[in-house]
Amino acid sequence: MPRPQILLVEEFYFAKKEWDDLACIADILVCDSPNRESFIQDCASKYNNITCIYSSWRSAEITGVIDEELISKMPRSLRFIAHNGAGYDQIDVSACSKAGIMVSHTPGAVSRATADTAIFLILGCLRNFPQGEYNLRKGSWRSETSVEIGNDPNGKTLGILGMGGIGRSLAERARIFGMNVIYHNRQKISWTNNARPLAEYVSFEKLLAKSDVLSLNLPLNSNTRHIISSLEISKMKRGGIIVNTARGGVLDTVALIEALESGHLKSIGLDVFEEEPHIPRQLVENPRVLLLPHMGTYTIEAQYDMEKLVIENLERAVEQARLITVVPEQKGQQEHIMTKRRY
Numbered sequence: 001m002p003r004p005q006i007l008l009v010e011e012f013y014f015a016k017k018e019w020d021d022l023a024c025i026a027d028i029l030v031c032d033s034p035n036r037e038s039f040i041q042d043c044a045s046k047y048n049n050i051t052c053i054y055s056s057w058r059s060a061e062i063t064g065v066i067d068e069e070l071i072s073k074m075p076r077s078l079r080f081i082a083h084n085g086a087g088y089d090q091i092d093v094s095a096c097s098k099a100g101i102m103v104s105h106t107p108g109a110v111s112r113a114t115a116d117t118a119i120f121l122i123l124g125c126l127r128n129f130p131q132g133e134y135n136l137r138k139g140s141w142r143s144e145t146s147v148e149i150g151n152d153p154n155g156k157t158l159g160i161l162g163m164g165g166i167g168r169s170l171a172e173r174a175r176i177f178g179m180n181v182i183y184h185n186r187q188k189i190s191w192t193n194n195a196r197p198l199a200e201y202v203s204f205e206k207l208l209a210k211s212d213v214l215s216l217n218l219p220l221n222s223n224t225r226h227i228i229s230s231l232e233i234s235k236m237k238r239g240g241i242i243v244n245t246a247r248g249g250v251l252d253t254v255a256l257i258e259a260l261e262s263g264h265l266k267s268i269g270l271d272v273f274e275e276e277p278h279i280p281r282q283l284v285e286n287p288r289v290l291l292l293p294h295m296g297t298y299t300i301e302a303q304y305d306m307e308k309l310v311i312e313n314l315e316r317a318v319e320q321a322r323l324i325t326v327v328p329e330q331k332g333q334q335e336h337i338m339t340k341r342r343y
């Protein structure tokens, strides 16, 4: 029997030994197609027998989004896409399901590093740290006119929109800082093993109205695009803060800039942007905005954990024709999706 083939449309950097182990049970092909067009051609020739793909946000720079068109051109042998990242908005999961392809992502592995980033943004915004840094780099020290006096997190209400792994890690951290944590999620969480829930469930409306700081921790998809826009911001307290470590598209950038300039929002902390790496000038030039270039999981530990989880998924795929961390849209449907004939 020929060995299963795994196509890497992304390099690996951190889990070197684990990748070597994987090479003992599968043939690893490295994608050398320079762009989408040649990738599609190569799918009909040298990638013709692949069963798994390793992808990440970087692979989209080669293949473009994994949409219905691209999926229809992929070899019939393909059954699994193991994506490196908690967010997988570059993959059309419903098109994958229709084609009998299972998709995994790397939740959990990203939680600590992303939650740490959110805490950094929350503290920085509450304390007006970007104003201080902005002035310092321009050569002036802090003065009451150039840097507004800040607030402690203690006693402030943090509203978490999206209570997955990152939301939970953030709630744990925020409580240590004395914050009162509320959340809204598609489903109310039933907290097991916890005498006291990490956060109080509230309606979306109440989340907006009560939060001193609103943190976005939900995936980007057609339901969540611009979930926070002018109307939602107007329901927030005057002087509120928004931090986003999820995806740029969940926030309406134009509405955000308006609310910042009108003073309705005191400060904004962003790790992600709608059109990365392009950031609107109004954000870059405003010292009330704390900016990071998408560094949420940019740590050795998080990157290692993410790669390791990808490899575990690929091993399970090769050995048991199953994935471990299946994307939520496909959860519980593995049998059904896998039995689908391709095209």
Ligand SMILES: *[C@@H]1O[C@H](CO)[C@@H](O)[C@H](O)[C@H]1NC(C)=O
Binding pocket: 002, 045, 046, 047, 048, 049
């Ligand atoms: C795909 O598998 C078939 C049947 O085993 C084989 O003849 C062909 O050479 C393989 N193609 C590639 C690109 O590996």
